[in-house]
Amino acid sequence: MPEDIILSTSGLTKDFGGFTAVNGVDLKVKRGSIHALIGPNGAGKTTFFNLLTKFLAPSKGAIVYNGRDITREKPAEIARLGLVRSFQISAVFPQLSVLTNVRIALQRKRGDSFDFWRSEAALKPLDEEARRLVEAVGLSAFVELPAVELSYGRKRALEIATTLALDPEMMLLDEPMAGMGREDVERIEALIRKVSVNRTILMVEHNLSVVASLSDRITVLARGQVLAEGDYASVSKDARVIEAYIGSGGDHAH
Amino acid sequence: MANVASTDAPAAGLAVIEIDHGTARLHRMIFIGIAIALAVAPFIAYPVFVMKVLCFALFALAFNLLLGYGGLLSFGHAAYFGMASYVSAYTAKNWGLTPELAILLGTCVAALLGALFGALAIRRQGIYFAMITLALAQMVFFFSLQTPRFTGGEDGIQAVPRGKLFGLINLADDRTLYWVVAIIFMAGLLAIYRIIHSPFGQVCKAIRDNEPRAISLGYRANQYKLTVFVLSATLAGLAGATKAIVFQLASLTDVYWSMSGEVVLMTLVGGLGTVFGPIVGALVIVSMQNYLASLGAWVTVVQGVIFVICVLLFREGIVGVIAKWIKKPL
Numbered sequence: 001m002p003e004d005i006i007l008s009t010s011g012l013t014k015d016f017g018g019f020t021a022v023n024g025v026d027l028k029v030k031r032g033s034i035h036a037l038i039g040p041n042g043a044g045k046t047t048f049f050n051l052l053t054k055f056l057a058p059s060k061g062a063i064v065y066n067g068r069d070i071t072r073e074k075p076a077e078i079a080r081l082g083l084v085r086s087f088q089i090s091a092v093f094p095q096l097s098v099l100t101n102v103r104i105a106l107q108r109k110r111g112d113s114f115d116f117w118r119s120e121a122a123l124k125p126l127d128e129e130a131r132r133l134v135e136a137v138g139l140s141a142f143v144e145l146p147a148v149e150l151s152y153g154r155k156r157a158l159e160i161a162t163t164l165a166l167d168p169e170m171m172l173l174d175e176p177m178a179g180m181g182r183e184d185v186e187r188i189e190a191l192i193r194k195v196s197v198n199r200t201i202l203m204v205e206h207n208l209s210v211v212a213s214l215s216d217r218i219t220v221l222a223r224g225q226v227l228a229e230g231d232y233a234s235v236s237k238d239a240r241v242i243e244a245y246i247g248s249g250g251d252h253a254h
Numbered sequence: 255m256a257n258v259a260s261t262d263a264p265a266a267g268l269a270v271i272e273i274d275h276g277t278a279r280l281h282r283m284i285f286i287g288i289a290i291a292l293a294v295a296p297f298i299a300y301p302v303f304v305m306k307v308l309c310f311a312l313f314a315l316a317f318n319l320l321l322g323y324g325g326l327l328s329f330g331h332a333a334y335f336g337m338a339s340y341v342s343a344y345t346a347k348n349w350g351l352t353p354e355l356a357i358l359l360g361t362c363v364a365a366l367l368g369a370l371f372g373a374l375a376i377r378r379q380g381i382y383f384a385m386i387t388l389a390l391a392q393m394v395f396f397f398s399l400q401t402p403r404f405t406g407g408e409d410g411i412q413a414v415p416r417g418k419l420f421g422l423i424n425l426a427d428d429r430t431l432y433w434v435v436a437i438i439f440m441a442g443l444l445a446i447y448r449i450i451h452s453p454f455g456q457v458c459k460a461i462r463d464n465e466p467r468a469i470s471l472g473y474r475a476n477q478y479k480l481t482v483f484v485l486s487a488t489l490a491g492l493a494g495a496t497k498a499i500v501f502q503l504a505s506l507t508d509v510y511w512s513m514s515g516e517v518v519l520m521t522l523v524g525g526l527g528t529v530f531g532p533i534v535g536a537l538v539i540v541s542m543q544n545y546l547a548s549l550g551a552w553v554t555v556v557q558g559v560i561f562v563i564c565v566l567l568f569r570e571g572i573v574g575v576i577a578k579w580i581k582k583p584l
Contacts, residue, residue: 053470079472091470093463096456104460105471107453112474114481116454123453166471 006031006170006200007052007083012061014047014224021047023224024061029170034192034201036211039221040245045204046088048221049174052202053085054078066169080108082169088178090155092162094148098139101147101158102130105165130165137161137191153184160191171195173203177210189214212236220244277582281447284530284584288443292436301428302500307540308439309497314520314532315446316489321518322527323450324482325462326376329384329514330391331490333371336509337394338364338491343411343504344404353417353425357438357495364491365484367394372483376476388511395509410505414498431500438496442489447529449485458482490517519557523564525571528584534572 007029014022022044029035039045050056052063054075062071070078079085093101106126107113115122134143137157142150147158156176163171176192177185189210192201196214205211211218212232220227220235222244228235235241295304313335320326342360345351351359375386398405405411416425425431449455461468461475469475498504507513516539524535539557546553568575577584 055466074474075466075469076472076474079470084472085470087467087470091464091467093460093467095463096459100456104456104468107456108472110453112477113453113457114477116449116452116481116485118452118454119448120451120453120456123456162471 004030006066007202008064009052010062010064012048012051012063013059014044014051014056015059021224022051022058025221025224025226027219027226029200029202030217031200032198033216034196034203034214036215036218037202037204037221038206038208038211038218039227042223043221043244044224045221046174047224049085049172049204053083053172079166079168082166083172084163084166084168084170085172086159086163086174086176088174090152090159092147092150092155092158095146097144097146098134098150098158099127099130099143102133102161102165103127105162106130108166133161133165134158136164138187153180153187156180156184156188157191160188160195164195168199170200170202173201173205175204175206177205177207185210208236280582281529281584285444285447288530288533289440292440295436296429296432301432303540303544305428305432305435305500306497306544307537308435309493309500310517310520310540311533311536312439312442312496313490313493314517314524314536315443316486316493317517318521318524318526318528318532319446319449319489320482320486321521322531323455323462324458324479324486325465326479326483327380327384327518328375328387328483328486329511329518330371330387330389330394331487331517332509332511332513333391333394334364334368334487334490335494335497335513335517336398336504336506337367338494339498339504339508340398340405340411342495343414343498343502346417346499347411347414350415351417352421353419353434353499356417357492357499360495360498361488361491364494365488368484368487368491369480372480372487376479376483388514391509391514392511395506395511398506398509405504405506408506410503410507411498412503414502414504416499416502425499435496435500438492442492443533446489449482450529454478454481519561521571523560523571525573525575525577525584528571528573528577530584531571531573538572 005028009025009027012022012025013020025048037045047056051058054073058071062069065081065083093104103123103126106129107123131143134140137160139154139157142154147155150158176188180188185207192214215232218232218235219229220241227244228238228241317331320328338360341363342356345359346353346356371387371390374390375383378386399407416431418424419434423430425434457473457478461473461478465475494508520535520539521532523538524533525531542556543553546556549556564571570578573584
């Protein structure tokens with residue numbers, strides 16, 4: 001049923017001067033699902049992610065989002081189509097306050113902000129919604145704080161609030177739990193579950209317990225290729241998956 | 255696994271935080287303070303010296319708009335300053351334009367040059383961006399050197415008439431000219447302040463802080479970078495064009511790479527990414543050049559030492575340190 005698929009890739013390939021990081025990946029992400037992409041280190045997850053978000057140009061293959069070929073689009077353009085990514089390292093605007101971080105995303109609704117002659121007061125109407133989003137991720141106490149002073153976990157929360165401000169149809173999360181303490185993992189996990197309502201989420205994640213509890217469908221990558229796909233129960237029993245993880249030294253220790 | 259505590263170091267060299275109501279009031283007080291200082295300055299100091307400080311302060315403010323708020327390091331800002339200076343001097347002298355028209359024309363040429371060079375330079379990032387701006391500025395220098403019919407070559411354009419403002423007010427008197435320069439400076443400062451705090455300025459700061467993230471939010475970063483580049487080049491041109499009228503001279507010094515270096519120095523000494531830092535930086539550097547002029551070539555050495563001290567001891571610059579001290583952005 002093609003109408004159920006929000007994002008699909010066909011034969012997506014990326015060569016880095018002889019080394020094929022991603023090799024002919026066909027992936028279909030169902031609308032409204034939480035889809036996880038896992039695999040041992042060096043499997044090509046991050047490269048694949050960067051291809052989807054146009055931060056890298058594919059060598060071969062196509063990417064179709066909402067029935068539209070986005071293979072040659074620029075990164076800023078796909079964000080405008082409702083496909084918004086997060087980053088492995090926490091991506092905030094460090095010197096701007098928590099509120100301004102979120103407001104920067106809300107500003108997008110004004111269209112392009114080239115109005116350098118206008119006062120900051122023009123952005124006041126956005127403050128209320130920005131505060132609501134900051135509250136939704138539990139950062140109300142830090143509204144005026146520069147983002148650089150937030151703890152790691154809170155930066156991730158701020159990043160999610162900023163992404164949500166765009167009200168994206170689909171979110172791509174690049175290792176949302178990377179480098180997080182247990183408490184933060186639980187908080188962000190609950191947050192992802194909350195924001196996944198009426199949205200599609202594709203995430204790369206190492207923390208398998210998070211993957212198990214959150215995702216509807218899992219694709220396992222190894223050496224740039226799809227090794228297995230299915231729900232957690234079937235994928236975790238797959239002999240090739242187990243071998244790929246143990247053979248590589250195993251990230252699953254997280 | 256990393257703990258919850260923040261491990262990120264603040265971005266080096268920038269002392270910018272966010273603006274709140276108390277800060278807005280403080281800034282208004284500073285603006286009033288600057289206005290008062292401008293009003294009394296010609297009575298306690300030599301007006302031509304103050305005008306020199308104001309022209310370079312405006313130049314540094316324009317440069318800081320690009321580096322401190324756009325995150326773009328240009329090593330070729332002398333091109334816009336110097337070319338505007340030539341155009342303003344040439345048109346005032348040879349076409350007999352009134353000073354305001356000569357300055358306007360010089361500024362417009364700087365804007366066009368900024369659009370052209372900016373469009374080429376923003377295709378690369380970091381040090382490559384800086385090198386392209388330097389290379390393009392050197393082309394402007396050699397163009398100036400090779401076209402003596404326009405620039406006067408090694409002699410420059412001398413004895414530029416100050417003319418009559420709007421064809422009415424004779425600017426030959428230093429005091430009269432001073433008020434015009436003070437108004438131009440204040441207008442430039444207010445324009446930059448507005449740009450920094452505008453919706454556009456917010457996006458620029460976001461791009462400066464984290465360009466990939468800004469792009470992933472749907473901002474076409476290059477268009478913002480080009481816009482801020484053109485704005486900066488335009489204001490640098492305004493400073494250069496005004497300078498030509500004040501000193502009645504446009505010369506190769508204005509387009510030479512050391513002029514690009516000087517504006518970097520002023521900005522860093524005053525405080526990169528602070529609104530008012532470049533003014534203090536320009537005051538310090540121009541004062542040094544004037545009062546240490548008897549040292550001859552040693553001025554450069556003294557400048558170098560000050561620069562090293564600045565980088566080693568207070569990277570945020572004079573105003574940046576004060577801002578940190580009072581915990582308010584300046």
